[in-house]
Amino acid sequence: MDLIENIIFRTPKQKALVLQLYKDLKFVRGNEDVKIHQFDELDLVYITGYLPDAERQQEIFLPLAADEAISMKKIGEVQKCLFHRHKSSRLTLALMDSDSTTVYFGVTPGLLPPSDLEGVLYRNLSNHTHSIVSPSLISRMHSMSFITAPNEEVAKTIARGLVSEKLAACVNIIPKITSVYSWEGKVNEDSEVLMMVKTRTSRLPELTEYVKKNHPYEVCEVISTEILQGNKPYLDWILESVPEKAE
CATH class of the missing domain: 3.40.1350.10 (Trna Endonuclease; Chain: A, domain 1)
Incomplete structure (x- = not known):
């Protein structure tokens, strides 16, 4: 059964x-x-x-x-x-x-x-x-997502939204990174900012959808990886800050 x-x-x-x-x-x-x-x-x-x-x-x-x-x-x-x-x-x-x-x-x-x-x-x-x-x-309930944005203003808006919606416990914003990438057959180089997002693994689909809806890029970068180890009180805080999705 x-x-x-x-x-x-x-x-x-x-x-x-x-x-x-x-x-x-x-x-x-x-x-x-x-x-x-x-x-x-x-x-x-x-x-x-x-x-x-x-x-x-x-x-x-x-x-x-x-x-x-x-x-x-x-x-x-x-x-x-x-x-x-x-x-x-x-x-x-x-x-x-x-x-x-x-x-x-x-x-x-x-x-x-x-x-x-x-x-x-x-x-x-x-x-x-x-x-x-x-x-x-080995499976973990905590994940880290990496998201790029064109500038700090956009990054801060997305970060505040993720935390407010309880889709992220914390977002670190790293300014002045350089991205070299291929787009529409050309090699491009742009200045961007990087967001490091700590969240609960089971909420990643919702986090990704939120970023896609609020990001100015046609194809935005949202990539995630599980957190295998860390300071237990901090990992506990992530789960407390990002609850399971209500049924």
Whole structure:
């Protein structure tokens, strides 16, 4: 089953965890055919989807709270049962932190934690990510966008609008950059300003649309990248300043 109204959650926390992971996979990471499932025999609610560049192999995502422990025996049991159910051995534990940051731990054959971790899987597994995690499996909720503008006046207007609309927590405006670019078959050189925008990853589509509607260029530059690390209080502030889009 994949309709959320058909899923029976044990606790409100579990429901929030599953829905946050569903949103992260479907809208942030661009997985197709993401579905929520219930497995009564193992008392599990989990999600299936496809990982980018994984040759369309189905991935099974098991959501956990970051402070939740699960035995390696339980992981093996889950992996075995879900393999028979979905014909996939790719089981990924999705550990959700309190700030909705998701860290993915791939638990596939040959990628199990070292022997000293076989007892329980805790949040401090982050100290051993080199053993079990591919960088491509790590997702963050914070992003940085780069936007160019013809002058400071335009940049300040767009920046104030983004912050006022809660699409950005902060916009840094860097003056006097030189841009060399190709346009309509010619090489051009112009003086511009650069905006560095800190925002929540899930709001990037709205941020991009806002800039397009309020920018004087026919084709404006809006490019974004995820923030992988940073000062946690500052990253928390970004999420507080840019809330999730209201349903």
